Amino acid sequence: HTDYSEGFVFPMAIDAGIIICGAPNGEKHVNLYSLDFEESDRFSLEEIIPSTERKWTNYIRGVCQEFKKGGFRPQGMDLILEGNVPQGAGLSSSAALEVAAALLITKLHGWTIPRVELVKLAQRAENEFVGVASGIMDQFASMMGQKDHALFLDCRSLDYELIPTPFEQQGYAVVVINSGVQRGLVESEYNARRRECGEAVERLKRDLPKVSSLRDVTMADLPLIEGLPTVLAQRARHVVTENNRVLLGIEALKSGDLARFGQYLNGSHQSLKADFEVSCPELDLLVESAQNVPGVLGSRMTGAGFGGCTVSLVPQEKLASFKQTISRDYLAHTRLQPEIFVFSASQGARLMEATEALQS
Incomplete structure (x- = not known):
C-alpha cells in the first residue's frame, strides 16, 4: 500500500506462477482457454470491451488494449493458460497474468519492448481496463524478480536493487x-x-x-x-x-x-x-x-x-x-x-x- 504513494517496497517473486502458451491464428480475434476454469472465451481486437461473465479474461483484454493505445497492432492469437497462484488471495495472480500475457504477446509479434515498459503497460491494463487503482509493485516483482533475491523498488524512479534473501x-x-x-x-x-x-x-x-x-x-x-x-x-x-x-x-x-x-x-x-x-x-x-x-x-x-x-x-x-x-x-x-x-x-x-x- 505504499507503491501508489511513490514509496519504497520490497516484494519477491515466488515459485508459483501462470503459464500461457500461444500462437498467431491469422484472424482479428483472440481465442482464450483456461485449463483451470475449463472455460473458453473470444474477443475482437477491433473493439476490446470488458467481459462481465468471464472476468479473468479482462486482464488479457486490458493488455491487448494497452498495446493498441501504445501504437502497436496486435494480431489474432490462440492462447491457453493455467496456473497455480492462489486466486483472490493477495498473491498477485492478476499481475502474474498481465505480465505473462504482455511478454508472450510481445514475443509472438516480434516487438522489441524493454521489460520495464511492459511492467508499466501491465499496470495500466489493471488501472484503466480492469478498474483497480493498483500501484506498480506487483507487476514489477512478477516481471523482474530473480531467484534467491527480493526486489527493493523505488516506486517513483523505478530504480531497483536485487537483495539476497x-x-x-x-x-x-x-x-x-x-x-x-x-x-x-x-x-x-x-x-x-x-x-x-x-x-x-x-x-x-x-x-x-x-x-x-x-x-x-x-x-x-x-x-x-x-x-x-x-x-x-x-x-x-x-x-x-x-x-x-x-x-x-x-x-x-x-x-x-x-x-x-x-x-x-x-x-x-x-x-x-x-x-x-x-x-x-x-x-x-x-x-x-x-x-x-x-x-x-x-x-x-x-x-x-x-x-x-x-x-x-x-x-x-x-x-x-x-x-x-x-x-x-x-x-x-x-x-x-x-x-x-x-x-x-x-x-x-x-x-x-x-x-x-x-x-x-
Whole structure:
C-alpha cells in the first residue's frame, strides 16, 4: 500500500506462477482457454470491451488494449493458460497474468519492448481496463524478480536493487497462509485508500509545499501528520512509517539480522491493521498465532488486505509443528481450513519453449 504513494517496497517473486502458451491464428480475434476454469472465451481486437461473465479474461483484454493505445497492432492469437497462484488471495495472480500475457504477446509479434515498459503497460491494463487503482509493485516483482533475491523498488524512479534473501541459508522458511477469506471489499476500499492518501498530501502541502506524494513526507514530519483529520493521519502515518521500515528492513537483511527483519514484519502488520485498516479478524488471528509460535521471527498480512494471506518467517525445523498448530487453532476459531504454502524467492516472468511449458 505504499507503491501508489511513490514509496519504497520490497516484494519477491515466488515459485508459483501462470503459464500461457500461444500462437498467431491469422484472424482479428483472440481465442482464450483456461485449463483451470475449463472455460473458453473470444474477443475482437477491433473493439476490446470488458467481459462481465468471464472476468479473468479482462486482464488479457486490458493488455491487448494497452498495446493498441501504445501504437502497436496486435494480431489474432490462440492462447491457453493455467496456473497455480492462489486466486483472490493477495498473491498477485492478476499481475502474474498481465505480465505473462504482455511478454508472450510481445514475443509472438516480434516487438522489441524493454521489460520495464511492459511492467508499466501491465499496470495500466489493471488501472484503466480492469478498474483497480493498483500501484506498480506487483507487476514489477512478477516481471523482474530473480531467484534467491527480493526486489527493493523505488516506486517513483523505478530504480531497483536485487537483495539476497538469506532465509534458507539461516534455516528459515517463508510460509504463506491463505486465510480462505474472500476479499470482497478489496477493490472499493483499495481505491478509497488511494484517495485518502491523495487528500492527506493536499492538506500537508499547506506546511510542506514541495510535497507531491506521501513519499516526500519523512519521519521528522510525523508531528504535522498528527494534525490531520484522524483517518487521513492514520493513512499518512502508515505510509511514512512503512517506507522507513522497508529501508531499515533491507539494512537488517544485508547484515544478516533476520531477527530484526522479523520485528519490522510485525510492525508492518500492526500499522496495516491499526492505521491503514486493511486487515480483518481472520488475518489478525493468523498473524497473532504465528507470532506466538516459539522461533517464528515475524508475521504480517500480505497483499491488499480484507482477506487473503499472511507471510511468516518460520524455522525450517519447526515447519511441521507450525502447520499443525496454526491449522488447529485457526479451524477452531473460524471453522475455516487454512491453506499453508512454503515459497522461495524465484525468477520472474520468462519465455519458455512449448515443450518446456508442457513439462512444467
